[in-house]
Amino acid sequence: MQSLHIAWNDVKIRIADRSALIMLLLLPLVLTAILGTALKPIMSNEDSFADTTIGLYTADSDSLARIFEEDVLRKLDFIKIESTNKEENLGKMLKEGKIDVGLSIPTVWSENVKEGKLKEVRLFSNSDKELKAAVIESILTSFVSRVQSVSHTTNVVMADLSTSQAVAAGPGEVTELASTITVELTNQGNEVTPITDRTIGKETVSSMQYYAAAMAAMFLLYNITTGAKSFIKERDLETLARLKISPTSDWSIILGKFLGTLGFACIQFLIFIMGTSLFCKVHWGDNVGQLLAMGGAYAVAVSGLSMLLAGLIKEMRTADLISGIGIQILAFAGGSMLPLSQFPDFLKRLSDVVPNKWALTGFLEIMAGVNWGEILPAIIGLFLVGIAAMLIGTLRLRTR
Amino acid sequence: MLKVENIKKSFDQKEVVKNVSFSVDKGEAFGLLGPNGAGKSTLISMICGLVKYDQGDIWIDGLSVKKRPLEIKKKIGIVPQEIALYPTISARENLLFWGKMYGLTRAETKRKAEEVLSFVGLSERAKDKIETFSGGMKRRINIGAALMHEPELLIMDEPTVGIDPQSRNHILETVKDLNKSGVTIIYTSHYMAEVEYLCDRIGIIDQGEVMALGTQRDLCNRLANGTVIEMKLTNLNEEFLQYIKQIHGVERVMIKPDTHAIDICINETENPLPEIITLAVNANIQIETMERKEPNLESLFLQLTGRSLRD
Numbered sequence: 003m004q005s006l007h008i009a010w011n012d013v014k015i016r017i018a019d020r021s022a023l024i025m026l027l028l029l030p031l032v033l034t035a036i037l038g039t040a041l042k043p044i045m046s047n048e049d050s051f052a053d054t055t056i057g058l059y060t061a062d063s064d065s066l067a068r069i070f071e072e073d074v075l076r077k078l079d080f081i082k083i084e085s086t087n088k089e090e091n092l093g094k095m096l097k098e099g100k101i102d103v104g105l106s107i108p109t110v111w112s113e114n115v116k117e118g119k120l121k122e123v124r125l126f127s128n129s130d131k132e133l134k135a136a137v138i139e140s141i142l143t144s145f146v147s148r149v150q151s152v153s154h155t156t157n158v159v160m161a162d163l164s165t166s167q168a169v170a171a172g173p174g175e176v177t178e179l180a181s182t183i184t185v186e187l188t189n190q191g192n193e194v195t196p197i198t199d200r201t202i203g204k205e206t207v208s209s210m211q212y213y214a215a216a217m218a219a220m221f222l223l224y225n226i227t228t229g230a231k232s233f234i235k236e237r238d239l240e241t242l243a244r245l246k247i248s249p250t251s252d253w254s255i256i257l258g259k260f261l262g263t264l265g266f267a268c269i270q271f272l273i274f275i276m277g278t279s280l281f282c283k284v285h286w287g288d289n290v291g292q293l294l295a296m297g298g299a300y301a302v303a304v305s306g307l308s309m310l311l312a313g314l315i316k317e318m319r320t321a322d323l324i325s326g327i328g329i330q331i332l333a334f335a336g337g338s339m340l341p342l343s344q345f346p347d348f349l350k351r352l353s354d355v356v357p358n359k360w361a362l363t364g365f366l367e368i369m370a371g372v373n374w375g376e377i378l379p380a381i382i383g384l385f386l387v388g389i390a391a392m393l394i395g396t397l398r399l400r401t402r
Numbered sequence: 403m404l405k406v407e408n409i410k411k412s413f414d415q416k417e418v419v420k421n422v423s424f425s426v427d428k429g430e431a432f433g434l435l436g437p438n439g440a441g442k443s444t445l446i447s448m449i450c451g452l453v454k455y456d457q458g459d460i461w462i463d464g465l466s467v468k469k470r471p472l473e474i475k476k477k478i479g480i481v482p483q484e485i486a487l488y489p490t491i492s493a494r495e496n497l498l499f500w501g502k503m504y505g506l507t508r509a510e511t512k513r514k515a516e517e518v519l520s521f522v523g524l525s526e527r528a529k530d531k532i533e534t535f536s537g538g539m540k541r542r543i544n545i546g547a548a549l550m551h552e553p554e555l556l557i558m559d560e561p562t563v564g565i566d567p568q569s570r571n572h573i574l575e576t577v578k579d580l581n582k583s584g585v586t587i588i589y590t591s592h593y594m595a596e597v598e599y600l601c602d603r604i605g606i607i608d609q610g611e612v613m614a615l616g617t618q619r620d621l622c623n624r625l626a627n628g629t630v631i632e633m634k635l636t637n638l639n640e641e642f643l644q645y646i647k648q649i650h651g652v653e654r655v656m657i658k659p660d661t662h663a664i665d666i667c668i669n670e671t672e673n674p675l676p677e678i679i680t681l682a683v684n685a686n687i688q689i690e691t692m693e694r695k696e697p698n699l700e701s702l703f704l705q706l707t708g709r710s711l712r713d
């Protein structure tokens with residue numbers, strides 16, 4: 003009971019500290035938005051944050067062009083299409099800022115598709131819209147390469163069919179069969195699969211999602227130092243001595259401080275999830291239960307580590323130093339700054355020991371949609387790290 | 403109520419409290435008077451269980467501090483020497499928190515917080531953060547926090563350090579009222595006047611030792627044949643002081659810093675005064691004034707230790 007009062011008091015004091023509050027609640031949201039957008043080229047991914055308006059000129063009613071427009075571009079909800087009937091207009095619209103990127107699709111685009119070739123599509127862009135142009139270009143190339151690979155397969159299949167089944171069926175039927183196959187296969191090609199660095203679970207994870215998870219993993223880390231600082235502060239303010247002379251056991255005091263940090267970390271996590279879902283349209287996966295379990299276990303881990311740190315250091319300045327450098331190193335090692343996929347192998351192995359990496363990969367897996375079995379080890383691991391760290395910290399604090 | 407028996411405490415082989423014994427009765431106001439570093443705070447920390455003692459034992463209401471710490475903690479209220487409050491939350495929130503730490507119910511805590519706020523005269527500032535308070539106001543809330551659970555024994559460690567005379571008087575009145583309402587008080591200070599005003603019985607402590615113990619009257623009676631004479635001189639030299647110290651009946655000599663005044667403890671039955679005066683005349687030192695001091699704790703302290711209470 004006493005522990006809960008101490009915890010609540012702890013949370014209240016942190017909320018009363020406006021500058022720390024901004025640092026811990028608002029900054030992560032802002033950073034997510036910035037990093038998710040700015041680092042998109044590295045991730046080369048689709049991005050729900052950016053609205054892109056495409057000026058589209060199609061020279062004729064080529065079927066491939068229509069498929070690209072109807073089934074690819076119009077299906078992406080961050081893309082708006084302004085059609086025009088003259089190629090020259092694209093440049094003008096671009097200058098006037100009506101569109102972000104211009105696309106000009108040539109006549110009979112699909113003409114050479116059977117040879118695995120396509121006529122060149124022209125892409126117009128401004129230097130200040132490079133990011134958006136890069137996105138459109140990657141969608142285009144992905145589409146084209148799919149079409150090419152499909153058409154190549156079609157050719158092989160058709161060649162096969164015409165030789166083996168020529169006797170059984172008339173030549174007309176072969177053509178018919180071939181055309182259904184082509185349609186089926188091209189339809190498959192139309193399903194936009196953006197180029198991603200990693201594909202896990204059922205769905206792919208966008209750069210915004212990656213950075214949202216990365217920022218959640220990183221900013222919760224700060225609870226290690228803020229929690230330890232809150233303990234050191236109690237000592238400096240002599241309120242710790244006062245707590246000790248009240249009829250409250252040492253265990254309750256330390257548990258209370260642990261729960262305070264845990265409470266704040268949970269609040270921080272929830273606000274971050276809600277904020278990023280709302281303002282950055284980050285999709286945190288379909289399983290809220292998994293997300294809360296992972297976030298909760300991670301909060302336990304950082305709160306436990308904060309008690310361990312409180313047991314190890316005495317000075318406020320040491321805590322500040324650790325929060326300035328140590329947390330950044332942990333965050334980097336855990337993939338919160340550069341995507342884990344970009345790490346060289348030895349760093350990848352090194353990063354396996356930092357708990358924030360477990361949390362980050364856990365979040366990513368949940369976003370991609372996995373079953374409980376795959377994330378349970380991380381959840382249990384984080385939880386155990388937290389409890390063990392807290393116990394060691396408690397022993398150290400009690401003998402002080 | 404409280405019994406301290408043969409308590410010893412060392413920090414890093416330095417003995418800070420040396421074999422201290424005393425007791426305080428229920429309803430009493432007991433003063434612990436001693437200069438900086440005398441060991442007052444250490445003694446209090448041991449009474450409230452914050453610091454473990456090396457030897458001896460302390461009982462409160464017959465319960466040993468060593469063996470029954472939790473029960474004892476509920477009975478006593480401590481006003482620490484330093485302000486031990488959360489600066490960034492309001493006075494009321496601080497009081498509510500400390501109330502809850504003593505296991506008070508919600509309703510009790512609320513009622514008691516308002517009562518304490520008005521008792522220390524800060525009801526109007528209840529909503530303000532502690533960090534916006536003056537030193538004196540902080541001290542008053544610091545005391546208030548110790549009163550939330552209505553302790554039977556209130557231990558105050560220099561509660562008036564560094565505050566203006568007005569706040570100090572307010573605090574002294576408050577303590578006097580508490581004592582009248584039946585709360586046992588232990589009050590430490592190095593201000594003799596405070597202890598004289600508040601306390602029935604007094605212990606004088608220096609360098610970890612209790613030098614004298616008793617009621618004010620007892621202590622002053624000890625001065626009956628020991629008198630303090632204050633002399634203001636035109637000039638002063640070490641040789642002269644050495645001579646005076648050798649006179650029969652002179653117990654201690656103390657120079658007041660930055661003046662040409664000295665306090666001399668004498669034993670009046672030996673009547674050393676004429677000899678002192680002769681010595682001064684021979685040494686060509688003129689006596690500007692010479693005054694017999696009323697026996698008080700300060701002069702007793704001087705007599706006991708040869709030092710002044712305040713540096």
Ligand SMILES: Nc1ncnc2c1ncn2[C@@H]1O[C@H](COP(=O)(O)OP(=O)(O)OP(=O)(O)O)[C@@H](O)[C@H]1O
Pocket residue numbers: 413414418436437438439440441442443444445483560592
């Ligand atoms: N934790 C500690 N470690 C080492 N020495 C200590 C510790 N606490 C107190 N001391 C020493 O014990 C002696 C007595 O200190 P204490 O604080 O009890 O004095 P005090 O009578 O309360 O003085 P003041 O009037 O200045 O408050 C001092 O010499 C102090 O340096």
Ligand SMILES: [Mg+2]
Pocket residue numbers: 442443444483559560
């Ligand atoms: Mg002290």
